[in-house]
Amino acid sequence: MIQYLVFGGNGQLGRALTGVWQGRGAEFRALTRAEADISDREAVRQVLAKWRPKVVVNAAAYTRVDQAETDVDDAWRVNALGAQNVALACQEHGVDLVHISTDYVFAGNNIGRGYSEEDQTGPASVYGRSKLAGERLVAHGCRRSIIIRTAWLYGDGPNFVRSIVRLARRQSQLTVVDDQWGCPTSAADLAGAVDRLSGLGAYGLYHFVNDGQVSWYGFARAIVAAMGLPAEVRPISSDELLRPAPRPAWSVLDTRLYRMVSGCRPRPWRVALDEYIAEGLAEVNHDS
Numbered sequence: 051m052i053q054y055l056v057f058g059g060n061g062q063l064g065r066a067l068t069g070v071w072q073g074r075g076a077e078f079r080a081l082t083r084a085e086a087d088i089s090d091r092e093a094v095r096q097v098l099a100k101w102r103p104k105v106v107v108n109a110a111a112y113t114r115v116d117q118a119e120t121d122v123d124d125a126w127r128v129n130a131l132g133a134q135n136v137a138l139a140c141q142e143h144g145v146d147l148v149h150i151s152t153d154y155v156f157a158g159n160n161i162g163r164g165y166s167e168e169d170q171t172g173p174a175s176v177y178g179r180s181k182l183a184g185e186r187l188v189a190h191g192c193r194r195s196i197i198i199r200t201a202w203l204y205g206d207g208p209n210f211v212r213s214i215v216r217l218a219r220r221q222s223q224l225t226v227v228d229d230q231w232g233c234p235t236s237a238a239d240l241a242g243a244v245d246r247l248s249g250l251g252a253y254g255l256y257h258f259v260n261d262g263q264v265s266w267y268g269f270a271r272a273i274v275a276a277m278g279l280p281a282e283v284r285p286i287s288s289d290e291l292l293r294p295a296p297r298p299a300w301s302v303l304d305t306r307l308y309r310m311v312s313g314c315r316p317r318p319w320r321v322a323l324d325e326y327i328a329e330g331l332a333e334v335n336h337d338s
């Protein structure tokens with residue numbers, strides 16, 4: 051019997067959780083897709099029967115937002131069916147489940163006001179729709195579930211921060227969209243929130259992001275400045291950057307419920323970013 055089991059153990063959140071649990075000597079198992087494909091119901095049941103965890107975290111997801119527009123079945127197989135498989139297995143074994151969802155379940159027209167857990171959803175992309183379906187299947191499939199919506203994650207894996215650093219080292223000028231606003235969030239901070247809420251057994255739906263909001267352009271400028279790189283960052287509109295999947299113009303999440311239940315306030319995104327850059331520099335150098 052172990053304390054924690056995480057699906058998607060090789061992803062950004064999976065790795066961050068490993069760090070949290072290792073740090074305090076908890077017994078856990080982080081499973082890669084090769085070890086347990088969540089779209090395989092029987093495989094999921096078998097790993098739960100084998101490891102008998104107290105808490106399962108589903109950090110596995112189909113996260114390629116643009117590719118999902120044409121890879122619809124695969125996105126739904128992982129984000130909806132896979133989420134349901136994990137939820138049903140947790141229900142069967144009487145295990146607590148923490149499932150992760152996204153700000154892209156919102157349409158993005160709540161401009162100026164953070165989205166709360168009660169706000170109406172309206173995903174515009176295949177990724178967002180498949181994640182919303184996953185939320186619903188988890189909530190119906192497992193009574194002891196915590197669903198956490200998060201956004202703009204960066205940790206140990208491919209992400210926006212690393213892309214900007216790589217580009218800013220190669221190019222003197224970058225263009226980044228300035229009409230989509232959200233909340234950059236450290237995977238390490240999200241892992242802390244997952245750990246905190248699961249420890250409280252606080253079942254329900256929550257929003258967790260780092261504090262404050264910024265556009266992708268503002269985020270890119272902050273990254274370049276924190277790295278001390280000379281590249282110029284220029285703002286463009288989404289219309290100038292044609293991408294297959296539409297993104298919400300405003301997907302700022304309100305974390306009031308998380309703050310009340312956990313008693314903790316998420317760190318400002320700039321503080322978390324500075325720490326990530328200070329600690330992750332070796333990895334970033336290696337990437338580029």
Ligand SMILES: NC(=O)c1ccc[n+]([C@@H]2O[C@H](COP(=O)([O-])OP(=O)(O)OC[C@H]3O[C@@H](n4cnc5c(N)ncnc54)[C@H](OP(=O)(O)O)[C@@H]3O)[C@@H](O)[C@H]2O)c1
Nearest residue numbers: 058060061062063083087088110111113152200201202203
């Ligand atoms: N990244 C973001 O900006 C962001 C924003 C909002 C919400 N989220 C949500 O936050 C959660 C964690 O995201 P992340 O950034 O850590 O994602 P990530 O780095 O892309 O990791 C996802 C992991 O899931 C694994 N996976 C994919 N399909 C699987 C399957 N069928 N069975 C088992 N594992 C599978 C992947 O394995 P492979 O490495 O083998 O592909 C990968 O290790 C996800 O639910 C995501 O939707 C992310």
